[in-house]
Amino acid sequence: MDRNPTHENAHYEIEVSGVRQEFEKKEGSFLALDTVNLNVEPNEFICVVGPSGCGKTTLLNIIAGLLKPTEGTVRVKGEPVTGPGKGKGVVFQQYALYPWLTVKKNVEFGLRMKGMPKAKREEIARRYIDLVGLTPFADAYPKELSGGMKQRVAIARAYATAPEVLLMDEPFGALDAQTRAQLQENLLATWQQERKTCFFITHDVEEAVLLATKVIIMSAGPGRITKIVPIDLPYPRTQETKLTPEFNNLKNLIWNQVYREYLEHAK
Ligand SMILES: Nc1ncnc2c1ncn2[C@@H]1O[C@H](COP(=O)(O)OP(=O)(O)O)[C@@H](O)[C@H]1O
Ligand SMILES: [Mg+2]
Known part of the structure; x- marks a missing residue:
């Protein structure tokens, strides 16, 4: 039964209703997600943390x-999700760039597939390459870039396709602390300018509090949402924000919750 009729919830950007996921493992059926319900408002920056x-x-x-x-069921902008693409930009932990294409061509790729004229797609690519600070590297190939730069290309590419929502799975997880800090600020600035709904996974509680309008805490065995914590710190947020008592209170609150779940699960 559809418990989330569109006419009532048309303003939600993402609606997850009664989602369960079982996987067949050697030992038998395994429940990876147990009845997840989640409504995301437009322009929110959701961070998901959990063991x-x-x-x-x-x-x-x-x-x-x-x-x-x-x-x-899942709906994005009221439309049931039936496959990839269509309004969803995804950034993975591993920079999934085409090694034989330049930065510019990588960012343009999705637009070219959509049949957008050359001049138009070059203009869009230029804009997002600039937004992530890579204009001097527009004609470079991925192998000439550092890990952080490659991840910025992946973010620019996701933004360039003008998705309704941006889905990111630990995009900064493999980077060193300094590069990660730079990319966090860059992503925050881009998000503030573009106002796209972001759904961002991280195992780093500090990163979640810095970025999110709301932190979703999940626990394992089976996977479910245990708590949603609104982060009411003002934007713009920078690395300095991490030094405030409000930031640290939220970080401790969330960390304790995640850690408690972890301990309970480990029993
Ligand atoms: N395709 C799959 N087949 C079987 N089990 C899977 C599959 N994908 C994930 N799982 C299992 O589901 C659980 C959740 O995995 P995952 O979503 O990757 O967790 P997380 O991203 O939080 O680390 C894990 O126990 C994992 O082994
Ligand atoms: Mg994962």
């Missing part, structure tokens, strides 16, 4: 349309 294996990537893949849930 490894609690189903974060599974949830993102379901919202992205890369995985069909065992039960339940």
Whole structure:
């Protein structure tokens, strides 16, 4: 049964209703997600935290349309998700760039596939390459770039396709602390300018508090949402924000919750 009729919830950007995900494992059927319900408002920056294996990537893949849930439905802008593409830009932990294309051509790729005229797609690519600070590298190839730069290309490419929502699975997880800090600020600035709804997975509680308008805490065994914490810190946020008592209170609150879930799960 559809418990989320569109006429009531048309203003939600993402609606996850009664989503369950079972996987067949050697030992038998395994419940990775148990009845997840979530409504995301336009322009929100959602960060999902939780212990490894609690189903974060599974949830993102379901919202992205890369995985069909065992039960339940997902809507993006009121439209049922039936497959990838269509309004959803995804950034993965590993920079999935085409090595034989320049930065510019990588960012343009999705637009070219859509049949957008050359002049128009070059203009859009230029704009987003500039937004992530890579204009001097527009003609470089991925192998000439650092990890952080490649991830900025992936973000520019996701933005360039003008998605309704941006889905990011630990995009900064593999980067060193300084590069990560730079990319966090860059992403915050881009988000403030573009006002796209972001759904961002991280295992780093500090990163979640810095970025999010709301932090979703998940627990494992089976994966479910245990708490939603609004982050009412003012924007613009920078690395300095991390030094405030309000930031640290929120970080401790969330960290304790995640850690408690972890301990309970480990029993
Ligand atoms: N395709 C799959 N087949 C079987 N089990 C899977 C599959 N994908 C994920 N799982 C299992 O589901 C659980 C959640 O995985 P995942 O969503 O990747 O967690 P997280 O991203 O939070 O670390 C894990 O126990 C994982 O082993
Ligand atoms: Mg994961």
